[in-house]
Amino acid sequence: MKRETLNKKTKISNDILFYIYTNIEIDINMDELAQSFNISKFYMHKIFKEIFGRNIYESIKSIRLQKASTLLLTNKYSTITEIASSCGYSSQTSFIRVFKDRFLMTPTAWRKGGYKKYSKNIIEESPKAKASNASFENLEPTIVKMPEIEAYYLRHSGYNDQIKQTWQKIQTWSYGNNIKSYKHIALFHDNPTVTHLDECQYVACIQVDKDNISENERLPKFKISSGIYAKFDIHGTDGDFLRFMHWLYNEWLPHSEYETTTKPPYAIYKKNKYLSDDNNFDLSFYLSIKF
16 A cells, blocks of 8 residues: 555544544534545545444444443433433433443443442553552642643554554654654543553644644644643553553542543653653643533
């Protein structure tokens, strides 16, 4: 496949996935979606599966269930019907059926503690997280209002060590464009405590001050949402970050007075472990919240 063709297919597929993630609460019309990219519906489905290895409908279903499973834990003041609706389900009955198919329990059972065993099994998928003894129980966030952030990005499928190669590509691009002032940002569309690590979408982003950079389909641009965020400053080594996410979603959020939203959380690196020799990280993690 020619590089130019692959770049175009990758950009369209990335844009489709980004649209799904940011519009998961509505009924996504495939005809309108294909029309917005000026391509046929058949071609849209074909290239999406070619790039991501699964079809659009499977992706929408998986993302909706992942969002719902998180909101059931964190949004204790919302009813199951309200959560189902916010994740794009018009019927509570159909939501309960597909939820049970995925998580082998009802949303009510999940909410009452069933999530703990499921989440524990996912942590077991990562030997480094399993071995981590990091504790975050005394960690307190600051509440901040963040502006919209425009960044270049590369998407990586799976939460694994191969993320390093994605960051190396961004590093190569930044060297090639002589970028000296930048921020490395990781965007987490999926909650890795309730989504199998090989299904998680990790987005490596770079925010730059430089304006005169030519558009590059291999490194497209997007915008990270503005809003109210709980900011956690953390540092550690391999495996500690997944432990932090586990604590955040399973302990801190359910016991706080806050609810989260469907906006994806993100981390701004002070030290990017994927580009450091010692695999240590130092970052600020931003979780979208409401009260």
